[in-house]
Amino acid sequence: MKSFLSVKQLQAGYGRAQVLFDVSFDVEPGQVVTLLGRNGMGRSTTVKCLFGMLAASAGQILVGGESVRGEPAHRVARRGLALVPEGRQIFSQLTVEENLVATARSARAGALAQPWTLERVYGFFPRLKERRNNLGWQLSGGEQQMLAIGRALMTNPKLLVLDEATEGLAPVIREEIWRTLDALKREGLSQVIIDKNIGHLLRLADRHYVLEKGRVVWQGDSEALKRQPEIVHQYLGV
Template sequence: MLLEVSNLTAAYGPSQVLFGMSLAIAPGEVVTLLGRNGMGKTTTVRTLSGLLPIRSGSIRLAGEAIDRLPPHRIARLGLGLVPEGRHIFPNLTVRENLLMAAANPLRAADPWTMDRVIEFFPRLGARLANGGNQLSGGEQQMLAIGRALMTNPSLLVLDEATEGLAPVIREEIWARLKALKGQGLAMLIIDKEVDALGEFADRHYAIEKGEVIWSGDNAALLADDSIRAKFLGI
């Protein structure tokens, strides 16, 4: 397995949020983390990326324990994060946002470069000299994904991949994520667009109150409306 999360617990001060979270992602696999708001999805992402210390459990990336490492070490081991809210640098240009993330610690044979990111997201090519705060929401999300790709990750984690975006931009983002899957990049995706995710994700985990309460493949998720209604409010 590329990512192995076992019996993870985490808290914000005295308030425990994760209660024995376990999940796994194989190389090249696209997995989703689904659930209603406030159930621990973003907290899970924060623990994976080292932004929130865990209380107990373990996280392994490509066989290496990462649950006690700082975020920059985890990034160098192959986890690329597209955080909720994008968090691009508004006072840097598009070019600077991309170049500051450039790295190839895993020595990928065909690494992501700025030219390759611009080819992947042509909208960014016309905006290279613009500041991050001059971009539309969709362009900012493309930049956030491009910035994560510039780290040449083995696992791309996207928290609310298309939240707040116009329908036409959402379609463009989904098309790009499908293309990344076609290139063999493993992904963990959080989003509410279940039908869109069902077109290319391999497996799904539904989370409730900080623990996985259902998991299954596309056929199981899309065939049972009760699962979507109970766990996703759809």
């Protein structure tokens, strides 16, 4: 199957400090892929390159076979990528509903079997509907994370990128987020997930890429990773 997202030999850094060294990975339509590694190993830098927040110095970023390397974030979004950023970054002075519609983008005719609308997002996250008139700063951490995911879905993406979406949340809220990601996978939405919860990732993801000092040092499916617990111990520190 042809990849929806293909990253090839990506290199990037900050000033003279190179962070990524020939990072390559692929995401097929409907596939869930993880970028694993300790903090500071290049995962978030890779995400910044995907969304045009950091200029890559070499390599390719292809979406649907077309290059998006160097394109600004709004053009990347039009290609079908959406980001749930680390730290949520919701608009604290806007209401829940205003956050959801602020960056909403209608699905192209026939592009999605069930386009994302306000009511559909509220169906996924009933708590957001209850809080629709509350300002962003009035929400709990878990509600803010639901809002960040809902806001990304309102762009009607083909691929959702989640950077530490469950970090710092109460266990019951984390479980709700994982159930949501599982439901999105069943609907066929491609995902790239950065997270530390290996147990959930092994159940949800189709393929894993482990980064160490800006290089992909291991890749494989969940069964292969289960058979090699030393990989988790060595590179993830679990």
